Amino acid sequence: MDVACGTGSTAIPAARAGGRVIGVDIALNLLEQARKRTASEGLNCQFDEGDAEALAYTDGSFDTVITMFGAMFAPRPEKVAEELVHVCRSGGRIVMANWTPTGFVGQMFKRTGSFVPPPPNMPSLILTTRLVLTMLFSSATQTDTRFAQSQNEKVKKLD
Numbered sequence: 001m002d003v004a005c006g007t008g009s010t011a012i013p014a015a016r017a018g019g020r021v022i023g024v025d026i027a028l029n030l031l032e033q034a035r036k037r038t039a040s041e042g043l044n045c046q047f048d049e050g051d052a053e054a055l056a057y058t059d060g061s062f063d064t065v066i067t068m069f070g071a072m073f074a075p076r077p078e079k080v081a082e083e084l085v086h087v088c089r090s091g092g093r094i095v096m097a098n099w100t101p102t103g104f105v106g107q108m109f110k111r112t113g114s115f116v117p118p119p120p121n122m123p124s125l126i127l128t129t130r131l132v133l134t135m136l137f138s139s140a141t142q143t144d145t146r147f148a149q150s151q152n153e154k155v156k157k158l159d
Helices: 011-016 028-041 077-087 104-113 130-136
Strands: 021-025 043-051 060-069 088-097
Touching: 011 021, 011 028, 011 043, 021 028, 028 043, 060 077, 077 088, 088 104
Parallel strands: 021 043, 060 088
Antiparallel strands: none
């Protein structure tokens, strides 16, 4: 499952690799683009309208749940974490890519925010720090939390 899948930038390569993929996003215009892309390639990929804070799938429906730079913008990250855990099977994998407060995009948002206030209910990028993510997912059983700062850094396991 690809949560906050947008135009399918993660879901489509997974489908090309042979995965049975469902993408979900709140933006219908992005889902339509994803559907057109998969249809043009003849891929078997399903794209559903949905909210990362209220995923309409049964417990443990997916082996892997991915969100790439999407679900981190949901106003209630604790709900997103609950939902990702809810739809992931026991022993499955949850993969998130988030911008961090100290990275380039985080610093750009910080600078922009000094001139223009963020929209109401917009979460702070502080929500994508290791500590907060670990706390958000601490309720999951058998949690194995790993972080990498960049593509070049090896994944680190937190004890």
